[in-house]
Amino acid sequence: xxxxxxxxxxxxxLARRGRMTTPHGAVETPAFMPVGxxxxxxxxxxxxxxxxxxQIVLANTYHLHVRPxxxxxxxxxxxxxxxxxxxxxxxxxxxxxxxxxxxxxxxDEDGVTFRSHIxxxxxxxxxxxxMEIQSALGSDVAMVLDHCPPLPAARDxxxxxxxRTTRWARRSRDAYRGPGVPFGIVQGGTDEALRERSAAEIVxxxxxxxxxxxxxxxxxxxxxxxxxxxxxxLLPEARPxxxxxxGRPEDLVEAxxxxxxxxxxxxxxxxxxxGTLFTSEGKLNIKREQYRRDPSPLDPSCGCETCxxxxxxxxxxxxxxxxxxxxxxxxIHNLAFYLGLMMKLREAVASGSFAAFRETFLAPR
Amino acid sequence: xxxxxxxxxxxxxLARRGRMTTPHGAVETPAFMPVGxxxxxxxxxxxxxxxxxxQIVLANTYHLHVRPxxxxxxxxxxxxxxxxxxxxxxxxxxxxxxxxxxxxxxxDEDGVTFRSHIxxxxxxxxxxxxMEIQSALGSDVAMVLDHCPPLPAARDxxxxxxxRTTRWARRSRDAYRGPGVPFGIVQGGTDEALRERSAAEIVxxxxxxxxxxxxxxxxxxxxxxxxxxxxxxLLPEARPxxxxxxGRPEDLVEAxxxxxxxxxxxxxxxxxxxGTLFTSEGKLNIKREQYRRDPSPLDPSCGCETCxxxxxxxxxxxxxxxxxxxxxxxxIHNLAFYLGLMMKLREAVASGSFAAFRETFLAPR
Numbered sequence: 097x098x099x100x101x102x103x104x105x106x107x108x109x110l111a112r113r114g115r116m117t118t119p120h121g122a123v124e125t126p127a128f129m130p131v132g133x134x135x136x137x138x139x140x141x142x143x144x145x146x147x148x149x150x151q152i153v154l155a156n157t158y159h160l161h162v163r164p165x166x167x168x169x170x171x172x173x174x175x176x177x178x179x180x181x182x183x184x185x186x187x188x189x190x191x192x193x194x195x196x197x198x199x200x201x202x203x204d205e206d207g208v209t210f211r212s213h214i215x216x217x218x219x220x221x222x223x224x225x226x227m228e229i230q231s232a233l234g235s236d237v238a239m240v241l242d243h244c245p246p247l248p249a250a251r252d253x254x255x256x257x258x259x260r261t262t263r264w265a266r267r268s269r270d271a272y273r274g275p276g277v278p279f280g281i282v283q284g285g286t287d288e289a290l291r292e293r294s295a296a297e298i299v300x301x302x303x304x305x306x307x308x309x310x311x312x313x314x315x316x317x318x319x320x321x322x323x324x325x326x327x328x329x330l331l332p333e334a335r336p337x338x339x340x341x342x343g344r345p346e347d348l349v350e351a352x353x354x355x356x357x358x359x360x361x362x363x364x365x366x367x368x369x370x371g372t373l374f375t376s377e378g379k380l381n382i383k384r385e386q387y388r389r390d391p392s393p394l395d396p397s398c399g400c401e402t403c404x405x406x407x408x409x410x411x412x413x414x415x416x417x418x419x420x421x422x423x424x425x426x427x428i429h430n431l432a433f434y435l436g437l438m439m440k441l442r443e444a445v446a447s448g449s450f451a452a453f454r455e456t457f458l459a460p461r
Numbered sequence: 462x463x464x465x466x467x468x469x470x471x472x473x474x475l476a477r478r479g480r481m482t483t484p485h486g487a488v489e490t491p492a493f494m495p496v497g498x499x500x501x502x503x504x505x506x507x508x509x510x511x512x513x514x515x516q517i518v519l520a521n522t523y524h525l526h527v528r529p530x531x532x533x534x535x536x537x538x539x540x541x542x543x544x545x546x547x548x549x550x551x552x553x554x555x556x557x558x559x560x561x562x563x564x565x566x567x568x569d570e571d572g573v574t575f576r577s578h579i580x581x582x583x584x585x586x587x588x589x590x591x592m593e594i595q596s597a598l599g600s601d602v603a604m605v606l607d608h609c610p611p612l613p614a615a616r617d618x619x620x621x622x623x624x625r626t627t628r629w630a631r632r633s634r635d636a637y638r639g640p641g642v643p644f645g646i647v648q649g650g651t652d653e654a655l656r657e658r659s660a661a662e663i664v665x666x667x668x669x670x671x672x673x674x675x676x677x678x679x680x681x682x683x684x685x686x687x688x689x690x691x692x693x694x695l696l697p698e699a700r701p702x703x704x705x706x707x708g709r710p711e712d713l714v715e716a717x718x719x720x721x722x723x724x725x726x727x728x729x730x731x732x733x734x735x736g737t738l739f740t741s742e743g744k745l746n747i748k749r750e751q752y753r754r755d756p757s758p759l760d761p762s763c764g765c766e767t768c769x770x771x772x773x774x775x776x777x778x779x780x781x782x783x784x785x786x787x788x789x790x791x792x793i794h795n796l797a798f799y800l801g802l803m804m805k806l807r808e809a810v811a812s813g814s815f816a817a818f819r820e821t822f823l824a825p826r
Contacts, residue, residue: 135778139785141766164753164778172756172774180770388529391537401506405545409537413500413529420504420788 100236100277100304102336106446110328110355113445116305116336118152118184118236119275120176125336125357126445128348128438129154129186130365130431134163135179138365139420139427142181148400148428149435152184152236154360157229158193162212162219166232174234186279186360187235189226189268192341195244196313205260207241223267227278236276239307240268242283247314254285254310261309262297269301279338281309286319288326295330305336305358312341312361321350328355345374345437349457352441353450364434368426371415374433378461382426387412400432401425465601465642465669467701471811475693475720478810481670481701483517483549483601484640485541490701490722491810493713493803494519494551495730495796499528500544503730504785504792507546513765513793514800517549517601519725522594523558527577527584531597539599551644551725552600554591554633557706560609561678570625572606588632592643601641604672605633607648612679619650619675626674627662634666644703646674651684653691660695670701670723677706677726686715693720710739710802714822717806718815729799733791736780739798743826747791752777765797766790 099119106113116123130137130145133156137145145153155175160166169178175185194200194210202209207222223241230238241264243257261283272278280303284290298306308327311320324339331337338358339351348359364374371382375395380387382394390408402411402425414422444453464484471478481488495502495510498521502510510518520540525531534543540550559565559575567574572587588606595603606629608622626648637643645668649655663671673692676685689704693716696702703723704716713724729739736747740760745752747759755773767776767790779787809818 134782134784135775136784136786139789141786141790142770143766163782164774168754168774171754172772178772178775178778180775389533389536401508405507407537407543409529409533410500410543410545413543417499417528419499419501420785421501421506423785424504424506424789 102305102334104334106448108445108448108450109353111352111441111445111450112355112357113442114336114357116357120182120184120236121151123151123184123358124442126348126352126438126441127151127358128434129358129360130434131156131360131362132179133159133362135160135169135175137427137431138369139423140431142179144428145181145431146183148432149439150183150431152186153179153181154186154188155179155233155235156193157187157190157226157233158197160233161190161229162214162217166229170232170234174232176234184236185233186237186358187230187233187239188340189239189241190221190229191226191241192244194221195246203243205263223264224271227268227272231273231275234275237305238272238276238278240265240278240281240303242281242309244283244310244313245285249285251285251287251290254283254287255290257310258283258290258294261294262301265298265301265303269303277304279303279305279307279336281307281340282327282330283310284327285310286315286323291323291327292330295327299330299332303335305338306331307338307340308356309340311339312343317344317347320347321354324351324356325354345434346458348434348437349441349454352445353454364430365427368430369423371422371426373426374430382408382411382415384412394429395433398429398432398436400429402429402432467670467699469699471813473810473813473815474718476717476806476810476815477720477722478807479701479722481722485547485549485601486516488516488549488723489807491713491717491803491806492516492723493799494723494725495799496521496725496727497544498524498727500525500534500540502792502796503734504788505796507544509793510546510796511548513797514804515548515796517551518546519551519553520544520598520600521558522552522555522591522598523562525598526555526594527579527582531594535597535599539597541599549601550599551602551723552595552598552604553705554604554606555586555594556591556606557609559586560611568608570628588629589636592633592637596638596640599640602670603637603641603643605630605643605645605668607646607674609648609675609678610650614650616650616652616655619648619652620655622675623648623655623659626659627666630663630666630668634668642669644668644670644672644701646672646705647692647695648675649692650675651680651688656688656692657695660692664695664697668700670703671696672703672705673721674705676704677708682709682712685712686719689716689721690719710799711823713799713802714806714819717810718819729795730792733795734788736787736791738791739795747773747777747780749777759794760798763794763797763801765794767794767797
């Protein structure tokens with residue numbers, strides 16, 4: 097656990113403002129982690145990530161394991177050097193992709209066997225091998241392998257998955273050899289009793305940080321907010337709390353209200369490539385005819401490169417013309433929006449004005 | 462012709478070093494123009510273009526006419542503002558695309574009728590309408606509409622096309638109302654006599670600059686160099702000379718040796734997206750297995766962002782993983798290579814060492 101620490105600097109209601117220190121630098125929380133599935137946040141460079149306030153990046157163990165392979169990345173000096181990102185990196189366990197990408201061929205107490213979506217080759221992931229892969233990648237935070245049941249799932253199934261998640265969490269913790277720290281994951285679906293039991297078991301394993309898993313698999317937003325609220329309260333105050341895979345800007349605000357510190361989601365980057373852009377006045381689909389002659393920036397209150405230099409009319413033209421630059425400029429804007437939102441949330445919590453910020457942000461427009 | 466000038470500052474053999482002044486700033490020649498077919502140089506921003514030494518951009522009249530339409534661009538303040546490029550822009554006439562994209566439905570003395578490759582709609586391009594479109598775009602250099610016969614073409618056909626090019630050049634010149642200047646185009650295929658006649662006719666029309674057209678349509682490199690050599694000598698010393706659509710790095714060096722000042726080609730950007738990269742040690746195909754574990758930069762003697770921050774192994778991973786960032790980082794490198802080559806050529810001509818530079822550059826590696 098060398099070089100890892102977490103301190104809370106402010107509280108405002110249940111919302112928290114803190115600082116997570118890692119071997120590759122500090123992360124001011126609450127923080128959003130852009131997702132780089134294959135060792136690159138799609139369409140942007142690591143310099144741009146930093147320029148718009150990215151503090152920590154999430155990379156997918158599954159993707160990097162099947163291509164180019166974690167041994168190759170280790171041989172080349174680790175993921176930080178490989179992707180030219182000198183800040184903190186969090187890696188997931190690979191389990192989420194295995195459970196959700198339909199490559200799963202066998203699930204047993206020891207682990208999961210799956211076929212690569214690239215070439216159909218067979219791979220085996222166990223709590224121990226997942227941590228070994230993450231060690232090879234050199235991430236600052238490594239997630240334990242969890243059993244993430246798909247929705248809808250019977251209560252029995254969720255309960256079995258939660259219990260297995262605990263057993264796998266212990267094995268993951270015991271197997272992990274750094275260079276970062278392992279985070280535990282609480283499962284239990286949307287069931288309060290199951291979440292309570294899972295949280296108690298995982299917290300008993302004494303992880304440096306805790307994630308709330310098994311959300312963002314298709315539940316309505318209210319369910320995500322509810323699970324975040326009651327699960328956050330079950331986690332130790334002094335450790336960082338990470339709500340995995342969430343979500344929309346309003347979901348982030350609600351989760352911060354519940355006391356969550358860390359987030360990741362492909363939404364800003366994926367939506368950007370689909371032409372859906374987040375603005376201070378709501379979402380906007382740039383391919384709509386109404387923007388054909390629109391000389392105004394995407395979001396007049398945004399200072400990103402895209403809004404500073406380009407009109408909606410130009411961005412629409414790039415999008416309908418399939419220009420690569422469309423993905424790029426849209427991604428920059430959406431990331432700037434998410435990262436700017438996190439900065440505002442941190443400021444609101446620090447200044448004790450979070451409730452007002454939340455009310456304004458969530459007010460119907 | 463307000464704001465346009467050309468001065469030669471150095472000569473070294475037939476090679477020339479000069480400065481072309483336009484309403485949007487000066488261009489040190491010999492210069493290479495990156496191509497932005499749809500109002501964007503694919504995968505890069507205008508700030509990056511400038512950062513790597515782009516002085517002037519070429520945009521395609523055909524593409525911008527069919528989408529989003531030149532009236533729309535004019536309404537939004539012109540192409541410079543639309544694409545956020547404050548430097549000089551040269552537009553082609555649209556003719557090359559019409560003749561080469563198989564949308565041509567009718568060719569007569571007045572002009573060409575063609576179907577849009579986007580929606581099949583019928584469009585008419587005449588010398589007058591091409592200049593009107595280019596005026597609406599607001600380019601600094603507008604090319605006359607020429608008749609560019611495909612290869613192989615019978616001598617008769619080339620001769621007819623050359624004569625028509627002269628008639629169209631006169632109409633284009635007379636119709637053009639600014640804001641830039643029109644350049645004439647010499648046709649005549651690979652036939653010296655036809656080139657000679659075409660050059661005499663076009664030069665008699667007294668254009669501010671002259672292009673050599675009808676090359677780069679499939680001839681062998683030797684033919685391009687030969688045509689450049691004998692056609693350049695037919696053009697007035699005091700006006701800029703532009704070899705359209707050329708070419709490979711070695712073609713540029715040979716054409717500069719012949720006294721050419723301006724170039725455009727999609728090769729650096731298109732090859733980048735296909736994984737073919739230009740380096741000081743020759744071409745390199747980044748998807749080859751041999752680069753899988755290669756920790757070295759693309760080109761150790763290059764200072765671009767791609768070479769400064771990323772390994773061949775990472776660039777190969779991005780390419781085989783279909784990451785947008787691959788197109789982007791590869792494009793930055795190839796443009797840096799081309800623009801860096803032009804800078805070296807300018808320095809060589811200015812210092813009187815062009816012959817030595819040429820010999821070294823063209824020596825077998």
